[in-house]
Amino acid sequence: MLKRNLLLGALLGMSLLAQAHEYDAGQLHIEHPWSREMPPVAPTAAAYFVVHNKGGEADRLLGVSTPVAGKAELHEHVHADGVMKMQQVQDVTIPAGGEVKFEPMGYHVMLFDLKQQATDGERFPLTLTFEKAGAVEVEVAVQKDAPQGHDHGGHGKHQH
Template sequence: MLKHALVVAALLLPAAFATAHEYTAGDLHIAHPWSLALPPNAPNVAAYFIVHNNGAVDDRLLSVDTPISANAQLHEHVQTAAGAMQMQQVDSVPVPAGKDLVFAPSAYHVMILQPTDRSLLTDGKRFPLTLHFQRAGDVTVQVAVQQQAPAEQQGHSHAH
């Protein structure tokens, strides 16, 4: 019985590594960049991740780019005076020392406008995204395209 359990665990291990991917640049640690699979009629797609700043100094995410689009932007959701949620572009995003910066549905996110290679935006694929930080420099991550949001973000899904 134990031998059978070990075989099953060994077979499942590569699948765990296939979805968990993390990157480090200086004091910054970027965890699991992901995006939802692009529906056929959607003109844009969003990308999400978490930046852990393990340092004692603030950093700033200045911009992003990707070879699958000529226009990738930093966005946030804000509540209007009328109480509605509205998406807006931001010039940069602070990454406070010792804190986490969360890019998630209904929060900060990367908008990839009019992607040119839609074939990379299907479930199971990955595409490159370069994050340009003020202190840590440039970090290129691979964004995992998924059919649904990770379990910890299931309740926050939205489309553009």
């Protein structure tokens, strides 16, 4: 019995680790929220993730908030006169059966007035508010390097 519980515990622990960066909310599946480690003096940071919509109806991300920043906005990068700029967007539609990637040079969550920059390996909470799925709290993993593609198992060493 003891052995069985230990095994169960080990399995549970493993599955928690494997899914630590994925969240389900209604028809939405949110993958690997992360933020790049910034210099301690940087006043802003950005958070990225992927939202899949498994449902038959579109949903919309309406807003974001986090206790670590004075203000959090949805941003996108746009090309204007050959220059990449970012600008605030009011909401982001997650199409039915589709996905939207929040990633460097694309949509991102912009955090302003940071009380303190998080460092590599730390996490901070972020609440995403969707029109249909409601408020979803995720943890943003702070890391030095961007995650490699869609390799969910790969949190190992990164070769330069």
